[in-house]
Amino acid sequence: MAHHKTLANLRTYVRAYLDELTASFWTAAVIDQYINEAISRVTMEVRKLKDDFFTVSRVSTDGS
Secondary structure, X not given: OOOOOOHHHXXXXXXXXXXXXXXXOOOHHHHHHHHHHHHHXXXXXXXXXXXXXXXXXXXXXXXX
16 A cells, blocks of 8 residues: 655655754745756656656456
């Protein structure tokens, strides 16, 4: 089962990692930019290991 995180969850994790629990220096927009850049970098590294990692194959006998 996938563990879904919202953008708000990710921002909270980033702020905790930066030891900035309230927005005093980093704006939400800046944090969002870094999160989006990180997503792209992680995707690129995963595809280097297995090009079709994010491809899902289904057949008609698969459940929904």
